Amino acid sequence: MMRENHSTAPQQGTALLVTCMACLSLTLVTVQAQDWGTMGPITPRGYVCYRAIEPIRIDGRLTDIAWQDAAWTQFFVDIRGEDWPSPRHRTRARLLWDDDYLYVSALLEEPHVWGRLVERNAVIFYDNDFEIFIDPDGDNHLYYEFEVNALNTIWELTLDRPYKDGGPATHGTNIPGLRSAVHVEGSLNAPWDTDQFWSVEVAIPWSGLERYSSRPVPPADGEQWRINFSRVQWQHEVVDGLYQKLADTSEDNWVWSPQGIVDMHRPERWGFVQFSTAEPDSASFVPDPSLATRDLLMRVYHEQKRFRETNGRWATALEELDLDELGRTGRQPGVVRFEVTGDTFIVEATYTTADGQRLKYSTNAESKIWRSP
Numbered sequence: 349m350m351r352e353n354h355s356t357a358p359q360q361g362t363a364l365l366v367t368c369m370a371c372l373s374l375t376l377v378t379v380q381a382q383d384w385g386t387m388g389p390i391t392p393r394g395y396v397c398y399r400a401i402e403p404i405r406i407d408g409r410l411t412d413i414a415w416q417d418a419a420w421t422q423f424f425v426d427i428r429g430e431d432w433p434s435p436r437h438r439t440r441a442r443l444l445w446d447d448d449y450l451y452v453s454a455l456l457e458e459p460h461v462w463g464r465l466v467e468r469n470a471v472i473f474y475d476n477d478f479e480i481f482i483d484p485d486g487d488n489h490l491y492y493e494f495e496v497n498a499l500n501t502i503w504e505l506t507l508d509r510p511y512k513d514g515g516p517a518t519h520g521t522n523i524p525g526l527r528s529a530v531h532v533e534g535s536l537n538a539p540w541d542t543d544q545f546w547s548v549e550v551a552i553p554w555s556g557l558e559r560y561s562s563r564p565v566p567p568a569d570g571e572q573w574r575i576n577f578s579r580v581q582w583q584h585e586v587v588d589g590l591y592q593k594l595a596d597t598s599e600d601n602w603v604w605s606p607q608g609i610v611d612m613h614r615p616e617r618w619g620f621v622q623f624s625t626a627e628p629d630s631a632s633f634v635p636d637p638s639l640a641t642r643d644l645l646m647r648v649y650h651e652q653k654r655f656r657e658t659n660g661r662w663a664t665a666l667e668e669l670d671l672d673e674l675g676r677t678g679r680q681p682g683v684v685r686f687e688v689t690g691d692t693f694i695v696e697a698t699y700t701t702a703d704g705q706r707l708k709y710s711t712n713a714e715s716k717i718w719r720s721p
Contacts, residue, residue, distance in 0.1 A: 384650035387608035408531030417628035484561035523556030576618035
C-alpha cells in the first residue's frame, strides 16, 4: 500500500483505509510535485529472470534445485536510496519462470519473527511483511500488488493508477491458482529465543497476470517488466510475553530498487526484470533504451503538477516550466509535443538511439506512459 506513513493509517480496516487514501490523493499534490528531485537521479536496478529447469515445490524452504540457477538480487536498501542508513536486517529475492508461473522467493533475516494477522486481504503491512509489485507494461497504470506476513497471510490488490493520481485500489484480487508458503528458521511469536530468518515462496499464474499486460504471457525472451520488492519492518517490544509494536514509531521500508521517496506506488522507479530463455547466468541485462525518454516525461509531469499548485492552471508552454536540465547526460531526448486539453495535458518526447531507432513516448496528467506510433 501507500508508503507515506503507515503509523497514521486507520486501524479500523480496509474500507476506512480506502477512504483515507482517497483523501490523501487530494492533499499530497504539493508534496508529490517536489518528488522528482530525489526520484529522478536514481537509476532503477535490473535483473535477469531465467526459466526454471524443473517444477518448483512451493513450501517456503527455497531448497529446490531450480533455485540454485537463480541469482539473488542485491540486498535491499532504504526505500529512499543507498545514501540513507542501511537496513538493520538483510533481505534479498530471486525470480524464475516457466510456462505456467512467475516464481518469486525471498529470504528475510530476522532475529524475532512474529505475525498477528490471519484474515486474507487484511491490511498486511500492519505486520512485518514482504511485498511484490508488478507492472508488465511499464506504463505506471494497472498494476498488481502482493503482500504476505510470516503467517503466510496474504493481501492482493490491483491499482488502475497510483494513489497520487487518484487510485483507487481494488482489494482482494485473489488470482486463481496463486500459491504461497512461508518457512521460519527459528520460532514464530516466541520472544524468548533468537531466530535466523523467514523465507517466502510465491507462484503467480501467468493466467492471473495476463490482464495487466498488453503483450502475450509468458513474456518473450528479452522482454522486460517493471517489478519491485519491499519489506516493511516495525520496531517492537515484548509486553507480557508477546511482541508488540513500539508506540509512536513509523515502519521501516526496505526495497530492492530504491524509490527516492517513501512511497512504493511510483512504478516509474521500480526495477527492470528481463526474462530469458538462455542458459542460467549466460544472458546480460540490457538497459531499457526508453528510460531517458520516460524520465524526461516524468520530469515534465512533476513540473506541471508544481506549476498548477502555484498558478491554479496547467502550463501551456514548456517555457513556463522549470526545465533547465532535461533528461540525463549524453544523448538527450526531446519534447516534440506539449498540449493542454481541458483538465489534462499530453506530453510527447522522442529521441534516436545509437542504432538509429526512433523512440517516441507520451504521458498525461495521471502519469500514464505509453509508446506513441
